Amino acid sequence: MNSTFDPLVGQVLDSRYEIVAKVARGGMATVYRARDLRLSRVVALKVMRSDLGEDDEFVAKFDREARSAAVLSHPNVVSVFDQGISQGQPYIVMEFVDGETLRRVISREAPLRPERALTHLEDVAAALASAHEAGVVHRDIKPENVLISHRGQLKVVDFGLARRVGSPQMTATGVLVGTASYLPPELVTHSRPDSRSDIYSSGVMLFELLTGTKPHTGENNYQIAYRHVNVDVPRPSERMRETGRRTGWPIPDYLDALVRAATARDPEKRIPDGRELLKQVRRSLHELESHGYADNPALAAELEPEPSGGDLTQPITPRPERPRPAVTRVLPKQPAAPVSPEPRWEPEMPASPRTPSPTPIPAPPHKAMPERPPHGPRSQRTPVFHVSKSPVHRRRRGAVALLLVILLTAGAAVGSWWWVDGRFTTVPAMANQTEAAINDAAETAELRLNTTSAHHEEVPAGQVIASDPAAGERVLRDTTVDVVISLGPERFSMPEVVGLTLDEASDALTGTNLVVGKVTEAWNEEKPAGEVLSASQEAGAELKRDTPVDLTVSKGPQPIAIENFTGRSATAAKEALGKAGFKVEVTQEHNADVKKGTVISQTPGSGNGKRGDTIAVVESLGPVMVTVPDVRYKSTAEAEKLLADAGLQYETKRASDFPLPLDIAAGTDPQAGTEVPEGTKVTLLIT
Structure with a gap:
């Protein structure tokens, strides 16, 4: 709120509260943001309007506010710190709440x-x-x-x-x-x-x-x-x-x-x-x-509160606008009524046994006297109009006047009745009635109906939910009464969402005036990720509007970490990988460097897989075994060829000290018939 032209902004009340800015203005007071110079804190300062400071009732009301709030000490109640009067204006110092x-x-x-x-x-x-x-x-x-x-x-x-x-x-x-x-x-x-x-x-x-x-x-x-x-x-x-x-x-x-x-x-x-x-x-x-x-x-x-035992309806009569009389009265001068201190309303209620009627205003003591005719008697009991001297004339005149008075009185009575009561009727009770019944009631009460339909949880279909104006209200005849006819409880059929994707299920629920509730994800070996596995409501169930439906959605097959068994027991690999959910395919091959029964290789050897995936394992059969051939009595060349053809390596060594070499094989080490790994180096003994 703009405080540029507020005269209190910038002033210091009681040498303590410096007014910084205007915050809000009400009917009785203005609220400012101020600074407490003594305690160095921001406070809210509520200052009574200067034009109300001399009114004892408003000053008492202002004082009452401070006292009522001061007795309270609670974190959800704005605290009152101080109260005072500065330059004739009462003020209250309160806790400043920075917010909305x-x-x-x-x-x-x-x-x-x-x-x-x-x-x-x-x-x-x-x-x-x-x-x-x-x-x-x-x-x-x-x-x-x-x-x-x-x-x-x-x-x-x-x-x-x-x-x-x-x-x-x-x-x-x-x-x-x-x-x-x-x-x-x-x-x-x-x-x-x-x-x-x-x-x-x-x-x-x-x-x-x-x-x-x-x-x-x-x-x-x-x-x-x-x-x-x-x-x-x-x-x-x-x-x-x-x-x-x-x-x-x-x-x-x-x-x-x-x-x-x-x-x-x-x-x-x-x-x-x-x-x-x-x-x-x-x-x-x-x-x-x-x-x-x-x-x-x-x-x-x-x-739910218990139904009331009796009729609580009460008439409320606002103060009517009264026409001003044609004759002007000279009233004594009255003091001006005080201005309402708050932006609230003050209806005048009808008199009741609990509420005394307001004291009527006495007739003013002085009236302006009508002008006296230029001629005629001066006595106050003498009429000021001219009187005919003929008795017959006077009787006719009196009869006409009486008839006129009767007609005017009757007309006024009828007019008053029509204006005050006759043109009005009472809205009949329509709640829980059928449409045929309310049509008859409206015709009797001389009202017109405008019917609409709406769902209702308690009122059966075809019966009235409510009317506006409500039953018992006094309205002009031929008024249109809006009536809402029940369509019964509003229900929507739960669609089939299992098997749909989450987006498709959301669209299906929204299109049926239902809403997606809690979404839970779960691993599933058979359904792809994103597919709805189950719903909290069965398909075809009749549900209220905006009922939340919880969904369970597949995350797909659960990933399984692949353990590498290369260089380890092939039997252990088959058992562990199979237990984890994998299919294990084992092949065997000879390998001179890998011990028999050990895993030579594994595919895949790392990462994640899913249940049912195949892992290939190569099991070692060890090296290829060959038999050392019999080379005795063969020439050196023949013996070497036999060893080479068997897949063996060899080295020659003299087996005797005979001075003349014969170049004849005397045997091998290891001896003939021994099984050794292919590629083993054999010693060829020569004589």
């Missing part, structure tokens, strides 16, 4: 997820529990009076209407001060607030958090107040269906019941105080966190 109001959150983001709405209401309920236990009733709970800091901390502010229980009312008899959209019915009818009044306003606020709309609206505050007194707050889930808003999450039945329990029109049927409201909010929040958005009929039935 809940109204801005609702305007920007509502409808909120149920868990977030309950979390906000939990903090409000905690603040009210502290206030009610201290004997303080707030009387003006609304989103504008709930602040949320940038760190997410919620605080209730503005105890300007708060009062201690048992203290006298600050407003005149028959005058109600409050905010129309959050007004409890009992404050409209007899202005006697208690802790249950705060609960009603909190319930309305929860309705707005869940739906993004107010439960009752009208062209003016009187219409809104009338609906608070005479019409139950609807269930949030019903409002969401009526408005057609798609959020992606349903509102569980126990949250509908919680709103109904907090906003029961009969205070005796309502949640009694902030402590009990806090208990039920936490209970609902635990249920929501434990089971998601699933309904809990048992909890809903426990929270």
Whole structure:
């Protein structure tokens, strides 16, 4: 808010509070951001308007706000630090909350997820529990009076209407001060607030958090107040269906019941105080966190308020516009009425046994006397018009005058009756009636019907859900009444999603007005990755709109690490790889360098595979064995050829000391017939 031209910006109150900037302006006071020079901290400074400083009632109300909030010490209530008067203007020093109001959150983001709405209401309920236990009733709970800091901390502010229980009312008899959209019915009818009044306003606020709309609206505050007194707050889930808003999450039945329990029109049927409201909010929040958005009929039935024993409807009569008389009266000079301190409404209520009628204004003591005719008697008992001297003339004139008076009186009576009562009719009860029955009732009441259809969880198909105006309301004849006919519970058939991809299953659910719930992935040896394996709802099941459906999706075959057995036992390799889920194909071959029974090679030898994959293992048979040939008595050349043909290597060595070499083979080492690995070097003995 622009504070450039505010005269208080830059001033220091009581040599301590330096006003830095204007934050907000209300009907009774302006709030500034200030700096406490003594304690070096930022505070909020609420300064009463200068034109109200001389009004004792507003000064008392301002003082009452400080005292009401000062008795409270709770993290969800804005703390009051100090109070004083500077230059005739009372002020209150409070905790400064750097953030925004809940109204801005609702305007920007509502409808909120149920868990977030309950979390906000939990903090409000905690603040009210502290206030009610201290004997303080707030009387003006609304989103504008709930602040949320940038760190997410919620605080209730503005105890300007708060009062201690048992203290006298600050407003005149028959005058109600409050905010129309959050007004409890009992404050409209007899202005006697208690802790249950705060609960009603909190319930309305929860309705707005869940739906993004107010439960009752009208062209003016009187219409809104009338609906608070005479019409139950609807269930949030019903409002969401009526408005057609798609959020992606349903509102569980126990949250509908919680709103109904907090906003029961009969205070005796309502949640009694902030402590009990806090208990039920936490209970609902635990249920929501434990089971998601699933309904809990048992909890809903426990929270649902009992039906009221009698008719709670009350007439609300706004002050009528009265035509000004043609004759001007000279009234004594009256003092000007004080300006309403807050931007709230003040309807005048009709007199009742509990509400004394306002004292009538006495007739003014002086009147301007009509001008005296130029001729005629001066006595006050003498008529000022000329009187005929003929008796017959006088009798005729009197009869005509009497007839005229009778006709005028009758016409006025008929006209008054028509204007006040005759042109009106009463909307008949239509809820739970068939369409044929309401057509007859509307014809009798001289009303027209505009019917629409909607699904409803409780009202059978073909019967009326609600009417607008509601039953019992007084309307002009030939008025069009909007009537909603039930189509029965709204249900959608669960599609077959098993075997589809996740994207295909999501499209199928969305197209059937259902939503994807929790998605879980699982390994599967047969189904490819991304294919839906199972769903939490059976195909063909009839489900509510926006019911979450949990899906299990395949991640494909589970990867298996491949262990390398090269150089290790082939038997161990076959056993371990087979146990891991692989198929093992074993081939054998001779290898002079690898011991028999050992793995020469493995394919693949590393990385990951999947169950059923084939791994090739080459098992060593050891080297090729050959038999040393018999070379005795062969010539040296023949012996060498025999050894070479057998795949053996050889070296020659003289076997005797005979002086003349004969070049005849005497044998081999190892001897003939011995099996040795191919390529073994054999010693050829020569004589």
